[in-house]
Amino acid sequence: MSITKNIALATGLFAGLMGTTALAQDNTRIALVAKSLGNGFFEAAARGAEEAAEEIGNVEIIYTGPTSTTAEGQIEVINSLIAQQVDAIAVSTNDPDALVPALERAMQRGITVISWDSGVAPEGRQMHLAPSSDELIGKTIIKLAADHMPDGGQVAVLSATSTSTNQNAWIAEMESVMDQYPDIEVVANVYGDDLADKSYRETQGLLQSYPDLDAIIAPTSVGIVAAAQAVQDAGKVGEVNVTGLGLPSEMAGAIESGASESFAIWNPVDLGYAAATIAYNLATGEATAEPGAEIDMGRMGTVTLDENTTAAMSEPFTYDASNIDEFKEVF
Amino acid sequence: MTGFLKSREAILLGALIALILVVEMRFSGFAAPGNLADVFNDTSILIILALGQTLVILTRCIDLSQASNLALTGMVTAMLNASMPGLPVVVLLAIAMGLGLVMGAFNGILVWKLEIPPIVVTLGTLTIYRGIIFVVSGGEWVNSHEMSAAYKAFPRAEFLSLPVMSWICLAVIAAFAIGVNRTALGRAFYAAGGNPGAAVYTGIDVGKTRFWAFVIAGGLAGLCGYLWVSRYAVAYTDVAGGFELDIVAACVVGGIAIMGGSGTVLGAVLGALFLGTIKNALPVAGISPFWQMAISGAAIIIAVAFNTRRETGRVILKSAEAKA
Numbered sequence: 041m042s043i044t045k046n047i048a049l050a051t052g053l054f055a056g057l058m059g060t061t062a063l064a065q066d067n068t069r070i071a072l073v074a075k076s077l078g079n080g081f082f083e084a085a086a087r088g089a090e091e092a093a094e095e096i097g098n099v100e101i102i103y104t105g106p107t108s109t110t111a112e113g114q115i116e117v118i119n120s121l122i123a124q125q126v127d128a129i130a131v132s133t134n135d136p137d138a139l140v141p142a143l144e145r146a147m148q149r150g151i152t153v154i155s156w157d158s159g160v161a162p163e164g165r166q167m168h169l170a171p172s173s174d175e176l177i178g179k180t181i182i183k184l185a186a187d188h189m190p191d192g193g194q195v196a197v198l199s200a201t202s203t204s205t206n207q208n209a210w211i212a213e214m215e216s217v218m219d220q221y222p223d224i225e226v227v228a229n230v231y232g233d234d235l236a237d238k239s240y241r242e243t244q245g246l247l248q249s250y251p252d253l254d255a256i257i258a259p260t261s262v263g264i265v266a267a268a269q270a271v272q273d274a275g276k277v278g279e280v281n282v283t284g285l286g287l288p289s290e291m292a293g294a295i296e297s298g299a300s301e302s303f304a305i306w307n308p309v310d311l312g313y314a315a316a317t318i319a320y321n322l323a324t325g326e327a328t329a330e331p332g333a334e335i336d337m338g339r340m341g342t343v344t345l346d347e348n349t350t351a352a353m354s355e356p357f358t359y360d361a362s363n364i365d366e367f368k369e370v371f
Numbered sequence: 372m373t374g375f376l377k378s379r380e381a382i383l384l385g386a387l388i389a390l391i392l393v394v395e396m397r398f399s400g401f402a403a404p405g406n407l408a409d410v411f412n413d414t415s416i417l418i419i420l421a422l423g424q425t426l427v428i429l430t431r432c433i434d435l436s437q438a439s440n441l442a443l444t445g446m447v448t449a450m451l452n453a454s455m456p457g458l459p460v461v462v463l464l465a466i467a468m469g470l471g472l473v474m475g476a477f478n479g480i481l482v483w484k485l486e487i488p489p490i491v492v493t494l495g496t497l498t499i500y501r502g503i504i505f506v507v508s509g510g511e512w513v514n515s516h517e518m519s520a521a522y523k524a525f526p527r528a529e530f531l532s533l534p535v536m537s538w539i540c541l542a543v544i545a546a547f548a549i550g551v552n553r554t555a556l557g558r559a560f561y562a563a564g565g566n567p568g569a570a571v572y573t574g575i576d577v578g579k580t581r582f583w584a585f586v587i588a589g590g591l592a593g594l595c596g597y598l599w600v601s602r603y604a605v606a607y608t609d610v611a612g613g614f615e616l617d618i619v620a621a622c623v624v625g626g627i628a629i630m631g632g633s634g635t636v637l638g639a640v641l642g643a644l645f646l647g648t649i650k651n652a653l654p655v656a657g658i659s660p661f662w663q664m665a666i667s668g669a670a671i672i673i674a675v676a677f678n679t680r681r682e683t684g685r686v687i688l689k690s691a692e693a694k695a
Contacts, residue, residue, distance in 0.1 A: 202660055202661060229660075230654065230660060231660045234609075235609075235612065235613075236603040236605055236607075236610065237599075237603060237611070237614075238650075240602075240603055241413065241650060241651060241654055242654045244409075244413075244651075244654065245651075245653075245654020245655045246654070248398070248400070248406075248654075248655050249398070249654070249655050249657070262605075262607075265514070265515070265604075265605050266603060266605070269515065269603060269604045269605070273527065289512070289514055290512055290514045290605070291514075292514065292515075292516040293514060293515030293516035293604065294515070296516055368516070
């Protein structure tokens with residue numbers, strides 16, 4: 041290689057570097073902070089954020105996070121992001137309070153701060169994007185069952201413990217929309233206590249007590265897996281559909297065996313996409329985070345902030361045989 | 372025969388039959404042979420664990436680490452199966468039992484050589500073994516689609532119209548019935564707990580006897596680890612959380628004296644079946660879930676009350692008493 045070529049190459053490289061720096065200055069830099077790196081859920085959220093960046097154009101996504109799920113690790117990451125003068129930070133926190141001082145400092149420096157998935161206390165962020173809401177989850181779980189019961193029929197609910205706040209709120213929301221499904225009867229509410237063996241036994245009990253049962257709704261990840269296994273062992277695949285909330289990696293076997301037609305949980309790709317889009321809109325001043333504000337989330341529609349500047353993205357995403365293989369490796 | 376009718380086992384058997392009939396009145400079909408076989412199969416794990424616990428309690432000790440031992444061996448077999456699906460189930464069974472034996476031996480050594488009270492040792496290992504599950508699994512689940520078909524099929528496979536799990540349980544019961552009543556070690560368990568001082572004078576090493584009780588209990592817990600994970604087709608850190616109390620309850624209901632030295636294999640089996648029947652009956656009996664825990668607790672206390680009321684001192688020489 042000749043000297044001239046070397047010089048040419050070096051100049052080219054230098055020009056290239058200058059170019060990217062100049063470009064980076066124009067870009068809106070959004071940091072997506074995960075609870076920890078190496079977790080499939082957050083990797084998928086980062087993919088969603090990249091998708092949003094491509095769609096918007098001049099956005100650079102910095103996907104980062106600590107190596108283990110600690111608040112200290114996240115504070116370190118946030119301090120370094122402040123030093124890098126990013127335009128926005130979107131964080132899924134490991135501790136709602138511990139991150140507040142670091143995030144307040146970021147906001148003082150003019151950085152847009154939002155939390156998503158797992159929220160930060162209100163003083164440490166401009167808004168929080170929750171994956172879903174009690175109301176949307178309640179509506180979704182009964183719809184999942186109803187979609188596979190064209191002629192109506194009997195459903196039973198297998199919950200976690202009788203005192204678990206989340207599950208009770210979801211079931212109450214579900215019951216409040218039951219008048220939309222006149223042909224469907226909720227015959228029983230049983231509790232598996234989030235133990236595999238008790239949930240399995242309760243499912244066996246349901247199958248015996250209600251021979252005409254068409255669906256079991258289990259809004260808990262332990263319960264739905266145990267119920268699907270019990271239905272499979274009882275030879276009732278095709279008669280009783282197990283649905284509810286579960287993780288794709290845990291439910292892949294149940295979808296494969298047919299014990300579950302479909303189930304739901306938030307989609308991390310959508311969540312990352314929505315968080316990045318909202319962060320962009322806030323950072324560029326296209327929206328402001330205040331109670332009652334409506335913020336655009338691109339293909340995910342819009343969200344409205346409540347009095348705590350919290351918003352719910354959408355109803356949980358439905359997983360079935362068509363997409364389970366794609367997501368079972370993710371989370 | 373009249374001796375048996377007066378025994379606590381007979382009373383427990385009567386209570387068990389009465390329980391089944393009461394449930395049958397509320398939910399017809401419960402007492403059908405097929406359903407009872409299902410109940411037995413579902414209770415198999417509890418029976419096996421209760422038998423292991425029986426030996427430990429007989430020697431005046433207690434093993435609270437069985438459920439954690441079960442959960443850890445279950446997780447290890449599930450992870451081995453997920454990473455090496457070709458590994459035969461027999462090998463996994465051997466690994467499960469071996470690992471369980473090691474954990475039981477660890478308990479046993481601490482009780483034998485360091486003479487730490489068994490409740491302290493096993494409360495410690497309860498947490499240690501449970502903690503190791505986090506370490507080996509990183510908190511991740513092993514899910515049914517990651518397990519091989521053979522792994523899940525083994526306890527479910529039917530042989531002479533009973534699942535293999537029930538057969539394993541029957542084999543363990545038979546081994547215990549012979550081993551506890553007809554071997555020197557079996558009788559040593561009674562002696563070591565009944566009167567440790569006298570046992571020493573008859574040439575029984577009480578510490579060593581306790582060690583073997585923990586080893587056997589551990590090995591059986593390991594065996595159950597595989598059975599449990601395979602049955603419910605999922606392994607996670609909280610598998611069988613709190614189950615140690617069910618095991619002890621089964622022994623107590625079965626009339627195994629918590630002070631050691633007294634109790635039978637049949638009693639432990641019936642005690643476990645009594646609890647297993649309640650567990651299986653509550654979901655179908657149409658009782659409010661808010662009442663279920665209180666009811667199963669009350670049933671345990673009533674069963675124990677019946678059992679202890681009859682305790683009138685330990686008869687050592689039955690024949691002498693009969694003559695007198």
